[in-house]
């Protein structure tokens with residue numbers, strides 16, 4: 387009996403041991419599992435937090451965008467309802483009908499009015515009009531006009547879209563008929579001149595800077611003068627003579643590499659041309675003629691040197707030029723008489739002391755930001771030479787100072 391008891395006890399002990407080991411293993415394995423699960427969950431939680439942060443940021447950005455759009459929409463709606471009855475458009479239309487030509491600014495204004503009055507039902511029109519507004523804030527005048535004109539076309543208005551508009555991919559295409567009309571229109575626009583309907587007072591109709599610019603050339607050279615800070619040195623090259631009658635003046639096209647230094651800034655000589663009488667006045671008086679030498683530097687800045695012409699001795703350099711003028715039927719075509727060489731420095735006085743002011747091109751488009759240097763020393767042409775110049779009058783009158791000062795070299 388005692389023997390059995392011992393065996394039973396031993397078996398019980400072994401079972402207990404096995405149970406203890408099994409319990410320990412199960413316990414260990416379960417904890418490990420749980421901790422793996424936990425670390426995975428915390429990773430997922432981090433990812434979710436990141437995604438939530440990102441979504442909150444996006445939401446804020448969209449909120450701002452929506453707020454901005456809503457403001458635009460409210461303004462647009464206010465404008466639309468103010469103009470929708472058509473009275474404003476009719477009034478402005480009638481006002482502009484009294485004028486021969488309508489400038490680019492007014493076209494845009496009229497276009498916008500027509501859109502607001504007639505085009506409100508068409509979502510494309512509104513989109514195009516929005517584009518016009520966008521462009522108006524930052525882009526060029528031409529693009530604004532194009533966008534407005536195309537918007538009007540989209541609204542079903544009969545509009546002539548400028549030829550230039552079709553070169554820009556961002557604005558729509560005109561049909562063939564319109565393109566043909568555009569070409570005629572732009573050719574008509576381009577025929578500016580020096581008298582009558584196409585004279586300087588009318589340039590602003592098609593080239594707004596000519597009328598609205600505040601730094602226009604030429605000027606009346608009159609004191610008191612400030613002190614000029616620039617020194618001019620020229621390095622023009624001799625080369626085969628090339629000339630061009632562009633319909634407004636005679637141009638001499640220089641040899642490549644002909645330059646003028648304004649202090650240390652290098653300007654390339656682009657072309658030399660003539661005006662009769664001189665555009666610039668000195669103390670309110672024109673000279674019989676003037677030579678303009680047009681330069682441009684690498685940054686696109688322009689500098690025009692002006693050499694006034696007095697009536698006096700015959701000028702040998704001009705004698706050579708006038709003996710080789712382009713034939714009458716060669717307008718707009720570069721003309722190079724054989725075996726004639728020329729150096730534009732033959733047209734300059736030896737002393738380059740000057741008056742200087744910030745101005746513009748004195749022909750359309752009247753671009754500003756042009757430095758003008760008017761030589762104090764003139765050159766002589768004989769009366770016969772002055773009369774032989776093929777253009778009788780091709781000079782723009784002097785322009786307002788608008789607070790500008792003229793400087794002079796001492």
Ligand SMILES: [Zn+2]
Pocket residue numbers: 659660661678748
């Ligand atoms: Zn000129």
